[in-house]
Amino acid sequence: MSDYLWDKTGEADKDVKRLEGLLGEFRHRPRALELPAEVGGHDISQFRAPRLFRPAWLAVAAALLLVVLAGALFVLRRGAAGGDERREQKRREQNQAATRDQQSAPRQAPSSLVVEPGNDKTAPGVDQVAKRNERNGADVRDEQIGKGGRALKDESSARQAVSRKPEGLQDGGGVASKRRGGVTSAAFSPKERDGDAGGATPRAVGESAPLEGRRLEERRRLAKDDLMYALRLTGIKLKEVQRKAQKVDGWKSAFDEQKPKQVTGKP
């Protein structure tokens, strides 16, 4: 490459020289610049794009809007979770009231629900009641689980397996389930929790009425299961809330990373 084409030094290139002469006709001819009078005398900075519409500001505004939306979503979800807890609390209270009512009822006429061994006539009906109660309880639990997903369903089925009563005790289980309305609560009076049913000690009950003692034990076991279930449900809900909170934090950090950088030197 000749130096002449680059910086006009050295031996002149014949073709380049000729093209320069030929195209020189189109060269810029100095001409006075005509600037309108109204533009002069003002601070030129006033012609900059309005601050509100600069890309950096728009990006920051969009990021803030998203953060606010995410926060609102989080608060709404949290409120919904709180609503569930309140509903559950209300159910518990109702169940406790029902249990108190039922505590006096068996003393008056409990024998109609008690299945005597070998009583084939009453057994099928009582079985059906017990199964129906179990099903209702499972439905209510599933409803409570809500978005708990597969893990909770598994847990519900496990719970059902636990709540299945042995032969001959289905009437008691049915009564207990009916009393509790199939809701996860340990709705037993302090007496029952201590094994003191109707003023008699467990040993006395075991001696006088072994069936009653087994029923009480079964109730205690069910109450324990219910308590465990409620604790697990609460734990899962807490984990869900924690996960959502972490997600919101992740969004915040993502927004922080995407903060616009200023570019200089380009028109």
Added chain:
Amino acid sequence: MFEVETSKLLLMEGERKEAEAAVPAPEAALVASARAGDREAFARLYDMYAPLVHGVLLARVPYDEVGDLAQDVFLVAFRKLGSLRDAGRFGPWVAMIARNRATDFHRRARATEELREEVAHAGGREAEAAEALEIIRSLPEAYRETLVLRLVEGMTGPEIAARTGLQPASVRVNLHRGMKLLRERLGMRGRGV
């Protein structure tokens, strides 16, 4: 091999320094004064960069339109001078405004056919010049702007690099390859340029 690469880099560095030396020093000060409303300062900027804007436009639009469009470009530059963040890069900035203005022109007007008619009716040296310019315009964008600035506006390679903000090595390559293509196309047409 390594020594050759190093020597090339040193050469490019030397060219860059050469280009920087060619940059007019008071450019940033002139921009600052013009921002404050000093029309004289802007007039000096116009004198310095009018050939650049003229060349950039001539590589894209018909010759008859170039003068008015160059005025428009400087008017826009004067109005938007506040948005120029780096006062030392007035040249690349105003060249970009000129390129955008040429694009707008082609969107709005269909005047290129008229120039071709003028070329057909013109005779002798004028027609030859117009045809050479037309051939340069048909070259890839990177070559045509550099060639117009060199062959029409009479700038040297380092001056082109300094005004447009391009690397001197890039300008050198563009000049070399553009000139090669131009020779081929002129030869194919049977012109004795």
